[in-house]
Amino acid sequence: xxxxxxxxDLDDTLLRDDHTISDRTKDALMRAQEQGVKVVLxxxxxxxxxxxxxxxxxxxxxxxxxxxFNGSQIIDWQDKQRVFSKTLSPExxxxxxxxxxxxxxSIHTYIGDDIVTEDDSMYTAEExxxxxxxxxxxxxxKKAVTEPVVKCLMLHDPEILKVVEAKLQAELEDEFSVMxxxxxxxxxxxxxxxxxTSLNHLIQILGIEREEVIAMGxxxxxxxxxxxxxxxxxxxxxxxxxxxxxxxxxxxxxxxGVAKVVEEFILNELVTA
Numbered sequence: 267x268x269x270x271x272x273x274x275d276l277d278d279t280l281l282r283d284d285h286t287i288s289d290r291t292k293d294a295l296m297r298a299q300e301q302g303v304k305v306v307l308x309x310x311x312x313x314x315x316x317x318x319x320x321x322x323x324x325x326x327x328x329x330x331x332x333x334x335f336n337g338s339q340i341i342d343w344q345d346k347q348r349v350f351s352k353t354l355s356p357e358x359x360x361x362x363x364x365x366x367x368x369x370x371x372s373i374h375t376y377i378g379d380d381i382v383t384e385d386d387s388m389y390t391a392e393e394x395x396x397x398x399x400x401x402x403x404x405x406x407x408k409k410a411v412t413e414p415v416v417k418c419l420m421l422h423d424p425e426i427l428k429v430v431e432a433k434l435q436a437e438l439e440d441e442f443s444v445m446x447x448x449x450x451x452x453x454x455x456x457x458x459x460x461x462x463t464s465l466n467h468l469i470q471i472l473g474i475e476r477e478e479v480i481a482m483g484x485x486x487x488x489x490x491x492x493x494x495x496x497x498x499x500x501x502x503x504x505x506x507x508x509x510x511x512x513x514x515x516x517x518x519x520x521x522x523g524v525a526k527v528v529e530e531f532i533l534n535e536l537v538t539a
Contacts, residue, residue, distance in 0.1 A: 267477065267478070267496065267497075267531075268478065269479065269496070269497070269531060270302070270303060270304060270474050270478040270479070271303065271304040271305075271306060271469070271472075271474055271478060271479045271480070272298065272304070272306070272479075272482070272532065273306045273307075273308050273461075273480065273481040273482070274305065274306070274307055274308065274481075274482050274524060275309060275461075275482060275485070275487075275488045276307060276308075276309040276311060276319065277309070277311075277448075278484045278485065278503060278519050279482055279483050279484050279501050279519055279524065280319070280482075280524055281319075281519065282519055282520055283519070283520060287319070287322065287323075288522055288525065290522045290525040291524045291525040291528075292322070292323070293525075294525040294528040294529055294532075294533065295323055295524075295528060296323070296324070297528075297533060298532045298533065299323075299324070299327075299330075301532070301533075303532055304328070305323060305325065305328070306331050306332065306333065306465075306468070307319060307323075307331075307332040307333065308332070308333040308465065308481075308483075308488075308491060309332075309333070309334060310335065310417075310447040310451070310453060310487055311334060311396075311397055312334060312335060312397060312399060312416075313332065313335070313341055314379060314397075314399065315396075315397035315399055316332050320332055320343050325343040325344075326343045329344045330343055331343055331468060333461060333464050333465065335416040335455065336417065336443075336445070336453055336455055336459065336460065336487050337459050337461040337462070337463060337465070338351065338352050338353070338416045338417055338455050340464055340468055349468075350467055350468075351416075352416075352455070352459050353415060353416055354414060354415055354417065354442075354454070354455070355414055356412055356415075359375060359411045359418055360408050362418050362420070362442075362454055363407050363408055363411075365434065365438075366420050369420070369430050369433075371420045371422040371426070371427065371452075372385035372387035372389065372420065372421040372422060373418060373419065373420050374387075374390050374418070374421070375407075375411060375415045375417070375418045375419070376399070376415060376417070377402075377410065377411070377413075377415060379400070380399065380400055380402035381397075381400070381402065382401075382402050382407070382411070383401065383403060383404070383407065384403065384405070386403070387422075389421035389422070389450045389451065390421060392450075393419070393421075393451070417454060417455045418453075418454045419451050419452065419453055419454070420454070421451060422450065423450065424450050427449065428449075430452060431445075431446055434452070438454075441457055442455065443456065443458060443459050443460055445460070445486050445489075446485070447485055447487040448485065453487065460487070460490040460491070461481075461488060461490060461491040462489075462491040462493065462494040463490070465481065465491050466494060476496055478496060479494075479495040479496050479497070480496070480497045480498075480499060480527065480531060480532070481494065481495035481497075481498055481499065482499040482500075482501065482516070482523075482527060483499075483504070483508070484503055484505070484508060485504070485505065485508065486505070486508070488508065489508060489511060492508065492512050493511055497513050497514060497531060498512045498513045499512055499513065499514045499516050500512035500514070500515045500516070501515075501516060501517075501518060501519055502515060502516060502517045502518035502519075502521070502523055503518040503519055503520070503523075514527070
């Protein structure tokens with residue numbers, strides 16, 4: 267199979283634990299782009315928190331795209347224009363806030379260039395550290411959210427959030443897409459929005475078949491795009507059920523797992539350890 271696109275989750279997939287791209291991985295991706303393969307970044311991160319990675323990989327030069335906010339936005343990185351965007355209404359966000367109070371978990375969203383929240387949560391602080399987006403504390407979350415937003419996160423310790431996730435997926439299945447991107451991040455987008463559905467939208471724009479796509483990830487918010495792609499790849503550090511759903515399991519994010527897939531399936535090279 268001749269692959270025309272590789273779609274990459276960022277944290278714990280393309281990026282090492284220090285949030286950098288290894289030299290081997292960068293070299294493989296640049297050579298793939300030189301051969302005409304689209305490299306698409308697909309993350310739960312806000313668009314602004316993906317910009318430096320898109321620039322490092324020169325996506326604009328090669329006419330590629332990023333899928334941010336778990337697929338709620340698709341950006342053509344060549345002209346920085348949105349080609350797809352889905353949002354949550356203020357009323358929907360207010361409902362999620364009320365549910366977060368009921369369940370005893372923190373909540374935040376994104377307004378402008380800030381993470382907005384009432385809650386001084388260690389997990390919101392971690393999100394800020396990962397993305398580089400500052401936290402803006404407000405007295406009233408509902409009063410702060412007066413316009414549509416792209417997504418909301420509920421946050422708490424993993425064992426508690428796992429219970430909340432199961433409960434809310436059942437309760438809100440007709441209104442929202444609900445999934446965990448990290449054990450302590452429970453994400454809410456407009457119903458029907460996933461990395462997989464946005465990937466389907468993108469390839470239709472570009473005239474690429476799903477069989478010509480490789481998608482790689484490690485967590486639950488990557489599951490649908492892994493299942494959708496012609497070659498769905500789980501990282502060696504992925505959850506076991508993500509590995510079970512994948513067509514192929516590569517090495518870990520700390521041991522050039524992305525590079526090894528690009529070398530074997532796109533560059534057709536003998537993969538070394």
